[in-house]
Amino acid sequence: MSAPWVYIKDLKDHVGETVCVKGWMYNKRSSGKIHFLQLRDGSGTVQGVMVKAEVPEEQFAAAKALWLEASLEVTGTVRADDRAPSGVELTVTDLKVLQNPTEEYPIGKKDHGIDFLLDQRHLWLRSSRQNALMRIRNEIIWCWRKFFHDRGFMLMDSPILTGSNGEGNDGLFELDYFDQKAYLAQTGQLYAEASAMAFGKVYCFGPTFRAEKSKTRRHLTEFWMLEPEMAFYDGKMNMDLQEAHVKATVAHVLENCRKELEVLERDTKPLEAVLAGPFYHIDYRDAVVKLNGLGSDIKFGDDLGADDETILTQQYDRPIFVENYPRDAKAFYMKQNPADGGETVICADLLAPEGYGEIIGGSQREEDYDKLVARMNELKMNLADYDWYLDLRKFGSVPHSGYGIGLERTITWICGLPHIREVIPFPRTIYRIKP
Ligand code: 4AD
Ligand code: MG
Secondary structure, eight states, X not given: OOOOBOOGGGXXXXXXXXEEEEEEEEEEEEOSSEEEEEEEOSSOEEEEEEEGGGSOHHHHHHHHTOOTTOEEEEEEEEEEOTTSTTSEEEEEEEEEEEEXXXXXXXXXXXXXXXXXXXXXXXXXXXXXXXXXXXXXXXXXXXXXXXXXXXXXXXXXXXXXXXXSOXXXXXXXXXXXXXXXXXXXXXXXXXXXXXXXXXXXXXXXXXEEEOOOOOOXXXXXXXXXXXXXXXXXXXXXXXXXXXXXXXXXXXXXHHHHOHHHHHHTTOOSHHHHHHTTSOOEEEEHHHHHHHHHHTTOOOOTTOOOOHHHHHHHHTTOSSOEEEEOOBGGGXXXXXXXXXXXXXXXXXXXXXXXXXXXXXXXXXXXXXXXXXXXXHHHXXXXXXXXXXXXXXXXXXXXXXXXXXEEEEHHHHHHHHHTOSOGGGSSSSOOBTTBOOO
């Protein structure tokens, strides 16, 4: 009878039993009489010890002939071993080789440049560092869905193929859609607004696309964004929700991903600090003054540049809301501030500390039909493309607010990485569409 298949992460519950591990060999050391096979199966890693005297001769020879990343079914007895990272070792009694490569694994021991590694992304994902990053991504997505589900939000997916774009005409991916033009969604927001009028509190979560020409450490051309939209929420309630959402995310990762943060050598103190008090709020006008004092030449009317966000967020130990940007720096749908005659809008970007910068863009939306149309005309937008969106202001319009949080920006910050490209399984950037 064959031994039961057990995932490596569960081996510790099977000490003394004979089990089968199915996976890949990521490393091997040998003496003349023993092979030490380093095995991984996606759930963890374990060392398999094969002693020449204890297995058939042809099996010992087969193990000797293995190349890195050979796929295997390894049967053995689980032994407790305090020195092993997984707490156990496998004494190998039987080895079945599913496929043995006939050439050297491209990602060996050597240090490789980032371009090479990105070319090998389909294989690079097998490394322990990438395993840790993808597990954290997986946990954050789970946490986000649960956060909104628990608060009574409906998941309402927005389309990816759209005829009306939400964030202006820059950075649009255009494609032929039969005899019309279509665009890949830059945002799901406009549809989330329609959904919020149907369900009250909703969110959409999916890939969004920006044909960003900029090659920066913060930009992907395809990234995932979660966008909540809430009827009857003002700007303040919107920010309170964002703070709860971001704190829940950090707390979840600290609670569930300690091992992964260790693999990444992430100092967790700055993350703990995020939970230690309320987020900061600064008015855009004050941010400009502060930035000028820090050496930036930003002036009223400009959006904060990446460098501005870096130097500003280095001043704080928790995330900062920058509020009330000038109207012309932001999208058409934002509600104008009655307090200054509409020179600014009721919006906030949430900037992550430690130099990371914007992870959320949010605002209260203009709910007044006439004001919205006037603004769209000012921007020379084609109203016919947005007739359905304008209907939301004709049939039971209500104050409403929402935001968009970038998944990859959030992971990059929480993991303390210098660049966004490693936190999505297959990154798309201006120079990269393969693999
Ligand atoms: O500030 P943005 O452009 O806002 C919107 O799209 C709104 N419609 C959201 C809303 O109110 N529903 O983008 C929101 C977030 C940014 O804060 C950032 O985290 C992320 O999306 N983001 C990107 N992430 C990676 N690469 C890019 N090129 C990104 N552009 C935006
Ligand atoms: Mg933004």
